[in-house]
Amino acid sequence: MxxxxxxxxxxxxxxxxxxxxxxxxxxxxxxxxxxxxxxxxxxxxxxxxxxxxxxxxxxxxxxxxxxxxxxxxxxxxxxxxxxxxxxxxxxxxxxxxxxxxxxxxxxxxxxxxxxxxxxxxxxxxxxxxxxxxxxxxxxxxxxxxxxxxxxxxxxxxxxxxxxxxxxxxxxxxxxxxxxxxxxxxxxxVRLPDSPAVTGIPEGGRIAGTAEPGTRPDFVEALREALDHPNDSGPGHVVLDLRDLCFMEAHCAWQLITLASSLPPGSAVTVRCGELLALVLEQLGAARVPQLVVRVEGEAGAAG
CATH class of the missing domain: 3.40.50.300 (P-loop containing nucleotide triphosphate hydrolases)
Incomplete structure (x- = not known):
């Protein structure tokens, strides 16, 4: 060392x-x-x-x-x-x-x-x-x-x-x-079990875990982070998941689904680690034009 x-x-x-x-x-x-x-x-x-x-x-x-x-x-x-x-x-x-x-x-x-x-x-x-x-x-x-x-x-x-x-x-x-x-x-240190949403100027940061036990909370946190005032038109949201300890595949799929439901021209930029990016890629994130995955910092956890 x-x-x-x-x-x-x-x-x-x-x-x-x-x-x-x-x-x-x-x-x-x-x-x-x-x-x-x-x-x-x-x-x-x-x-x-x-x-x-x-x-x-x-x-x-x-x-x-x-x-x-x-x-x-x-x-x-x-x-x-x-x-x-x-x-x-x-x-x-x-x-x-x-x-x-x-x-x-x-x-x-x-x-x-x-x-x-x-x-x-x-x-x-x-x-x-x-x-x-x-x-x-x-x-x-x-x-x-x-x-x-x-x-x-x-x-x-x-x-x-x-x-x-x-x-x-x-x-x-x-x-x-x-x-x-x-x-x-x-x-x-331990992050909260239930995902916590923190507002940032461009969107939201979600910390905690996303697994079967916290899935409903995570989906609600996603909806809150991706919500924007003008529901009728496109918007740009940054979703910071670098403090997410663990994300199961079903929760990753929910993220992709919610992003794909946004109006055409919308953009959801996900900041995350390499493991979560890999899971999103395997689940078809690249086929969703509204979703941009950006790998930053240490690898996040996914499964």
């Missing part, structure tokens, strides 16, 4: 993670059933990019089958990914303290082996999420934990290795969680 890269401090939603990011997430950044809402978007995006996903969970968390069901969302993709080896589930005690003791170099070597294995298996990279509660479980000294977080920097010199370290503030306390956050170049 370059000194310039390590000096960065960014606060992003999960879709804003860049390849090679070393990120942390804490209970102050997410609420409710988190971190699974974040990890679900993160996993689905990674699987769509043909990256290998390694979820390192606490032994007291959901069972492996429950995790796959949660990530799957009825699509069958997470189950297929586990069967193919693209999705791997492990427990943090196995990864960090297999014999009850923490050894920094052993752990770093284990992650390096996982990176090498993902390449050997033909995946385009490795994405990790790690529940760090093992450190509180074994009573690891704070300075040793902070030293470990600083020592993994060479792993992220490989731009196709990306990781989120999950810290539960209830286990680690405010002061240590804040110090750990400063030891990471990136902090991940």
């Amino acid at each position: 370059s000194s310039e890269r390590s000096a960065e401090r960014r606060i992003v939603s999960v879709d804003g993670l860049r390849l090679g990011d070393h990120a942390c997430m804490g209970t102050a950044d997410v609420t409710g059933d988190a971190p699974w809402a974040v990890f679900t978007a993160y996993t689905r995006t990674s699987l769509a990019r043909r990256e290998k996903v390694l979820l390192v969970m606490d032994p007291d968390d959901l069972t492996d089958d429950e995790v796959v069901t949660l990530l799957d969302g009825g699509s069958g993709r997470a189950a297929a990914a586990r069967d193919s080896g693209q999705l791997v589930l492990r427990r943090n005690t196995e990864m960090y303290v297999p014999d009850g003791r923490f050894e920094k170099q052993r752990t770093i070597d284990a992650y390096r082996s996982e990176v090498d294995r993902s390449y050997a298996e033909g995946w385009s990279g490795l994405r990790v999420t790690a529940d760090m509660s093992w450190a509180a479980r074994v009573g690891l000294d704070q300075e040793r934990l902070l030293d470990y977080e600083a020592s993994v920097a060479p792993l992220f010199a490989d731009p196709l290795f990306t990781a989120i370290c999950w810290y539960d503030r209830r286990r680690f306390g405010d002061e240590l969680t804040a110090r750990i956050a400063r030891a990471h170049p990136v902090r991940v």
Whole structure:
């Protein structure tokens, strides 16, 4: 990792993670059933990019089958990914303290082996999420934990290795969680479950998720963003979807349908990441003259 890269401090939603990011997430950044809402978007995006996903969970968390069901969302993709080896589930005690003791170099070597294995298996990279509660479980000294977080920097010199370290503030306390956050170049925060529309001069920005559970809200958000005072004539609207964590194919199809229903001469410019642009292309966006898709920034999530 370059000194310039390590000096960065960014606060992003999960879709804003860049390849090679070393990120942390804490209970102050997410609420409710988190971190699974974040990890679900993160996993689905990674699987769509043909990256290998390694979820390192606490032994007291959901069972492996429950995790796959949660990530799957009825699509069958997470189950297929586990069967193919693209999705791997492990427990943090196995990864960090297999014999009850923490050894920094052993752990770093284990992650390096996982990176090498993902390449050997033909995946385009490795994405990790790690529940760090093992450190509180074994009573690891704070300075040793902070030293470990600083020592993994060479792993992220490989731009196709990306990781989120999950810290539960209830286990680690405010002061240590804040110090750990400063030891990471990136902090991940959760966007709202229900899509939120923010007005911009040219149209609207939609943030959140677009999947079966939020589909009605998303369609309503689309209608609100695409609405303009002169319904009888053409208009030009910019729709910023760069803060959308996840969009399923049906919601993407709804966007195309709504754009095609606008008067001839209208233009809807969609600003989004490469994955969403690809899904829109596959669903026929190019055949809708009112729709212009513009790829900007980091890849958004779609599925």
